[in-house]
Amino acid sequence: MTMLFRLCMIGLHAASWMVCEEDRYEWLREWASELWHIHAAVKNAPLREQMEMLRFARGAFSDAFWLAVHNRRLRGWKLPVFHSPLQCLIALFVLALAATGLALIHPEIRNAVLPPSTYEEARSLVLIARDGYTQTEKPSVRLDEFRNWTRNTQHLYSELAFYQMLERRVHIGHGSEATLSIARSSNNLFHVIDSPSLSGNNVSLIKDKPQALLSEAAWRTLFHRDRHIIGHTLLIAGEKAIIIGVAARDSWQLPGKADVWLLETDARMNELPMGAMGFVVARLQTSLLNQGAGDSLHMLVPNGDGDYSGFTCTVLIKRLREPLYLFAFTAMLALLALPATTSLPLGDYPLHPGRQSWSIRIRRWVFLAAKLLLLVPILCFGPIAITHWAASLQATTVASIQGCITFATTLFALRWMLRDQRRRCPVCLQLLRNPVRVGQPSRNFLAWNGTELICVGGHGFLHVPELPTSWCSTQRWLYLDPSWRTLFRPPVPISF
Amino acid sequence: MGAETRLSHTAALILKAISAGYIYGFSVMEMTGLPSGTVYPAMRRLERDGLIQSKWEAESIATTEQRPPRKYYKLTRAGKSTLEASLKRYPLLEKMIPQNEVEHA
Numbered sequence: 001m002t003m004l005f006r007l008c009m010i011g012l013h014a015a016s017w018m019v020c021e022e023d024r025y026e027w028l029r030e031w032a033s034e035l036w037h038i039h040a041a042v043k044n045a046p047l048r049e050q051m052e053m054l055r056f057a058r059g060a061f062s063d064a065f066w067l068a069v070h071n072r073r074l075r076g077w078k079l080p081v082f083h084s085p086l087q088c089l090i091a092l093f094v095l096a097l098a099a100t101g102l103a104l105i106h107p108e109i110r111n112a113v114l115p116p117s118t119y120e121e122a123r124s125l126v127l128i129a130r131d132g133y134t135q136t137e138k139p140s141v142r143l144d145e146f147r148n149w150t151r152n153t154q155h156l157y158s159e160l161a162f163y164q165m166l167e168r169r170v171h172i173g174h175g176s177e178a179t180l181s182i183a184r185s186s187n188n189l190f191h192v193i194d195s196p197s198l199s200g201n202n203v204s205l206i207k208d209k210p211q212a213l214l215s216e217a218a219w220r221t222l223f224h225r226d227r228h229i230i231g232h233t234l235l236i237a238g239e240k241a242i243i244i245g246v247a248a249r250d251s252w253q254l255p256g257k258a259d260v261w262l263l264e265t266d267a268r269m270n271e272l273p274m275g276a277m278g279f280v281v282a283r284l285q286t287s288l289l290n291q292g293a294g295d296s297l298h299m300l301v302p303n304g305d306g307d308y309s310g311f312t313c314t315v316l317i318k319r320l321r322e323p324l325y326l327f328a329f330t331a332m333l334a335l336l337a338l339p340a341t342t343s344l345p346l347g348d349y350p351l352h353p354g355r356q357s358w359s360i361r362i363r364r365w366v367f368l369a370a371k372l373l374l375l376v377p378i379l380c381f382g383p384i385a386i387t388h389w390a391a392s393l394q395a396t397t398v399a400s401i402q403g404c405i406t407f408a409t410t411l412f413a414l415r416w417m418l419r420d421q422r423r424r425c426p427v428c429l430q431l432l433r434n435p436v437r438v439g440q441p442s443r444n445f446l447a448w449n450g451t452e453l454i455c456v457g458g459h460g461f462l463h464v465p466e467l468p469t470s471w472c473s474t475q476r477w478l479y480l481d482p483s484w485r486t487l488f489r490p491p492v493p494i495s496f
Numbered sequence: 497m498g499a500e501t502r503l504s505h506t507a508a509l510i511l512k513a514i515s516a517g518y519i520y521g522f523s524v525m526e527m528t529g530l531p532s533g534t535v536y537p538a539m540r541r542l543e544r545d546g547l548i549q550s551k552w553e554a555e556s557i558a559t560t561e562q563r564p565p566r567k568y569y570k571l572t573r574a575g576k577s578t579l580e581a582s583l584k585r586y587p588l589l590e591k592m593i594p595q596n597e598v599e600h601a
Binding site for chain 2: 038059
């Protein structure tokens with residue numbers, strides 16, 4: 001057999017997974033037979049002619065796909081059932097891989113999973129928001145409060161910066177205009193953030209004129225990747241700003257999605273109304289960090305009428321990791337709700353020295369642990385990925401959706417995990433089949449009634465009581481003597 | 497499936513090939529020049545519609561010749577009448593596919 005033939009056979013086996021289990025054997029037999037005949041005809045021919053095998057095997061995928069779609073139409077869409085433990089783990093592994101991949105593609109989720117590297121000393125960078133606004137993307141700090149803090153909170157913060165999000169028509173040259181999302185900020189914003197990927201080339205050189213930093217997307221779509229854009233002037237709502245650079249993609253991790261960052265001069269900042277609302281970022285003093293200030297600080301600030309306003313300073317890393325904290329919280333809630341949806345015991349498996357060695361018992365628990373381990377990335381990254389792809393939604397909405405999806409999926413998955421474990425043979429871990437009703441409810445006091453399932457490998461029966469009683473409270477496994485083995489076919493091996 | 501069934505040109509071509517004695521998948525491919533990804537799904541559709549039926553070659557014959565058995569296809573009565581109707585619609589099919597001299601079971 002040539003290597004190409006073996007390769008084609010692997011391809012046929014891979015395609016056969018699309019075909020339903022009942023038709024798979026015959027489907028594979030037909031394709032393998034034809035491939036064998038082609039191989040017999042071309043095996044001594046030059047490689048170019050041998051490629052006929054590859055072309056032939058490629059068609060198996062179309063055929064298998066057609067059969068899969070056709071069968072689904074005939075029989076209706078059903079969730080796949082993975083009878084073999086290996087199939088079950090492979091399916092979970094693929095799902096876990098897909099969820100992790102989706103999560104790592106999305107920058108926000110990647111930042112939540114991996115520590116952000118775009119900001120220097122992210123541990124000391126805090127976002128200050130009025131109480132009740134920490135989880136939102138709404139501006140909550142007035143400009144006069146920010147000015148007050150810059151004068152009076154030097155013992156807390158080494159530096160503070162203010163920015164607000166605006167929608168403005170921007171003249172982008174050649175007579176064309178576009179409505180852009182603009183982050184208008186104090187000119188020290190990037191100094192506070194201290195991100196090399198956000199700083200423009202000449203950011204520190206021009207302080208007496210407004211400066212603009214373009215987002216990578218705006219530079220790409222509006223300025224057609226013009227490499228000589230730096231130094232040009234943008235007209236933003238009648239105000240001229242010099243373009244100082246282009247921010248790297250995904251480098252902005254603070255609230256608001258900006259196309260342009262407009263760094264105002266001090267004089268222009270002073271012209272803004274006192275009540276202008278915005279966001280405030282600050283650098284914590286090193287002394288506070290050394291004292292172990294934690295992930296968030298609470299600040300009470302006296303306002304004019306003798307009352308106090310509360311503000312929360314949240315460390316940026318904590319803010320970025322909120323999706324993970326939310327997952328942990330909702331998963332815990334789902335865990336608490338689990339006993340309300342299914343019973344927790346895995347069943348009664350009487351000790352049978354001949355049939356239940358230590359390795360078999362351990363294997364059963366390892367299988368359960370493996371399922372749980374593979375479910376964690378699916379349940380963690382899946383909902384985060386789904387909700388964060390809807391980037392246009394507000395942060396609170398995203399968090400609510402993520403919480404709901406995580407709770408529902410975690411509850412469902414944990415329930416499935418336990419039920420799946422209970423429906424498996426303790427010896428071969430194959431799913432039990434052929435459920436039959438046994439007994440009658442009227443005879444519950446003399447016998448038991450419920451469902452009996454059988455292991456196709458002939459290892460035993462599972463009796464699941466319909467009504468838990470003191471003598472039959474949980475499902476019970478009944479081992480079959482090896483002499484029964486001849487009546488059963490061996491479990492289907494997973495092979496190529 | 498009645499004789500009035502209207503087939504696409506590809507399906508009629510495959511039906512004609514089977515009728516002409518090209519009775520397994522690869523021979524149909526060779527005769528029609530169609531790729532396997534077209535021929536096999538088309539044959540599944542024809543079989544589903546009752547125009548052709550398949551049968552595995554006897555194991556003993558394949559074993560004697562030291563090869564795996566092949567799956568053979570043949571036209572049903574409905575298939576024959578559908579082919580006749582299709583030949584009126586696609587008259588060139590008759591010329592495109594000559595009768596295979598070696599007829600298999």
